[in-house]
Amino acid sequence: MEFNYSRHDQALLAGLAIFGFVLPLSKSAGSVMMGLVYVYVFVMIVRDNSFRSSIVRSISQPLTIPIGVYILVVLLGLTFTKQLSEGINEVKQIINLLLVYLIVSASVDVEQDEVLRLKNAGSLFLSFLAGILVLDIIGFLTYFGIVGHAPYVLPVHPLNMHHVWFGNLNALGIYTAASLLLFPYSGRHPSISALLWCFIVLGAISVLLSTARTAWFGMIITSLVLYFFWIRSRKVLIIAGLSLIAICVAAYSFIDVINQRIGLIFSDISLFSSGVTNTSIGARLLMWKASLNIFISHPVFGVGTGGYKAALAELVSSGTLPPFIAKFNQPHNMYLFTLVTNGLIGFFALLFIFYRIFRYAGGLMRLSQKERLFGFLSMAAAVHYMTAGLAESLLNMLVLISTFAFISGICIRHTEQAS
Numbered sequence: 001m002e003f004n005y006s007r008h009d010q011a012l013l014a015g016l017a018i019f020g021f022v023l024p025l026s027k028s029a030g031s032v033m034m035g036l037v038y039v040y041v042f043v044m045i046v047r048d049n050s051f052r053s054s055i056v057r058s059i060s061q062p063l064t065i066p067i068g069v070y071i072l073v074v075l076l077g078l079t080f081t082k083q084l085s086e087g088i089n090e091v092k093q094i095i096n097l098l099l100v101y102l103i104v105s106a107s108v109d110v111e112q113d114e115v116l117r118l119k120n121a122g123s124l125f126l127s128f129l130a131g132i133l134v135l136d137i138i139g140f141l142t143y144f145g146i147v148g149h150a151p152y153v154l155p156v157h158p159l160n161m162h163h164v165w166f167g168n169l170n171a172l173g174i175y176t177a178a179s180l181l182l183f184p185y186s187g188r189h190p191s192i193s194a195l196l197w198c199f200i201v202l203g204a205i206s207v208l209l210s211t212a213r214t215a216w217f218g219m220i221i222t223s224l225v226l227y228f229f230w231i232r233s234r235k236v237l238i239i240a241g242l243s244l245i246a247i248c249v250a251a252y253s254f255i256d257v258i259n260q261r262i263g264l265i266f267s268d269i270s271l272f273s274s275g276v277t278n279t280s281i282g283a284r285l286l287m288w289k290a291s292l293n294i295f296i297s298h299p300v301f302g303v304g305t306g307g308y309k310a311a312l313a314e315l316v317s318s319g320t321l322p323p324f325i326a327k328f329n330q331p332h333n334m335y336l337f338t339l340v341t342n343g344l345i346g347f348f349a350l351l352f353i354f355y356r357i358f359r360y361a362g363g364l365m366r367l368s369q370k371e372r373l374f375g376f377l378s379m380a381a382a383v384h385y386m387t388a389g390l391a392e393s394l395l396n397m398l399v400l401i402s403t404f405a406f407i408s409g410i411c412i413r414h415t416e417q418a419s
Contacts, residue, residue, distance in 0.1 A: 008044055008051055012107050013120055015040060020127040020406060024135045024169050025159065027399055034100065034402070041103060058106035062412050066356045067098045070349040077305030077342045086329075087306025090341075093398055097405045104409025118370060121410050122185045125176050126192070128406065129199055132173040135159070136206045139166065143209055154257060155211035164392055165399050167212025168384070170203040171219050172403055175226075175380035177203070182230070183373035211261050218388030220244065225383045226376065229365055278324055284391065286322075287331040290315055295339040302343035311340065330396050334389030337396060350395075357382040360412050378411035 015037045022029040044051045074094050081087040104124070111117040138147065139158035145151025148158075155163035177196040184193075207215050223244060228237045251258050268281030277286050294303060294311045303311045309329055315321045330337050338346045357378055364375025385394050385404060394400045 017127040021131040081304030100405035167210030167215030179377040291336040330393040374411035
């Protein structure tokens with residue numbers, strides 16, 4: 001039977017566009033859609049020589065080796081873990097990071113025409129933003145009590161989504177919309193610019209309603225880093241930094257939810273110093289201290305992939321930690337989680353992924369405006385994950401792992417620096 005490569009290529013991109021749309025809306029729907037994409041790719045690789053050769057040529061992407069190294073480290077930790085089932089779940093998530101990245105990057109890369117390739121990338125970005133926009137609309141309906149719980153309850157949980165996921169997804173959406181505005185791709189309809197501006201406004205309100213301080217902190221640091229790379233002037237960066245500080249102070253002074261959430265940090269720290277630990281910050285401080293102690297006892301390889309809860313349970317049973325700490329499956333810190341489970345080799349393998357992104361994104365930022373779009377956005381996502389990861393294990397949340405892989409797959413590809 002003859003297969004039309006172009007038709008199957010378009011079908012794959014359509015499947016990825018649907019995946020990008022449902023990704024923010026439903027973990028289950030996203031998993032099912034990506035599963036269908038995996039099956040489709042497998043069938044086409046088996047049945048169509050041209051499809052197979054094109055996909056195989058595109059597999060060698062800039063992040064393939066870094067993510068592959070991290071997977072090998074995680075698999076090594078599986079051999080001596082005390083919690084095999086937990087470890088297998090973590091392995092599946094990291095493998096998902098690689099698969100989503102590879103399929104997205106390879107699917108965009110197989111298009112040889114540069115203009116069409118850029119248009120396809122833009123379509124995937126817009127599908128992702130459309131999904132977040134629908135989520136935000138549901139979030140507003142939830143906040144005003146039209147759907148879900150009573151009105152004006154914070155944080156907002158649209159579709160029962162965790163508020164940390166909600167806030168960080170919107171942060172990534174804002175970076176995507178801002179990148180498309182700063183570096184317009186060819187063939188974009190002018191009306192899309194107005195929609196992108198509307199999305200940024202709605203996304204910013206959603207980040208506020210999420211009350212996710214990790215998202216707030218990540219956006220502040222990411223904004224400063226991106227502003228520096230966009231303007232490339234220390235003087236302007238200082239001015240931007242001072243302006244951002246002024247905006248933050250004004251927001252803290254006049255927006256109640258910000259004032260309350262930031263004030264709660266100081267209140268929790270004060271309570272922690274007096275022995276009260278069952279608060280948001282108090283629990284984090286306990287887990288961070290415990291994680292450091294576990295890491296010091298197992299510095300090279302860690303306690304094994306999936307072994308965090310078991311290690312924590314031992315400390316609880318010995319009376320070192322209060323019982324309520326045992327309910328957490330990660331220490332709310334991406335780096336400490338990796339140090340505990342996979343030691344220094346896991347920590348450096350994780351940093352290797354971000355190093356490769358920054359190095360490649362930096363190269364894109366020195367090229368034409370088209371390439372700068374991808375460099376700017378991939379750098380934004382990486383900086384946000386690294387900073388927000390100080391207080392949340394973002395790469396241990398399936399929705400945020402898939403989002404990171406989806407954005408990285410569109411942005412970090414060999415064809416951009418080769419074209």
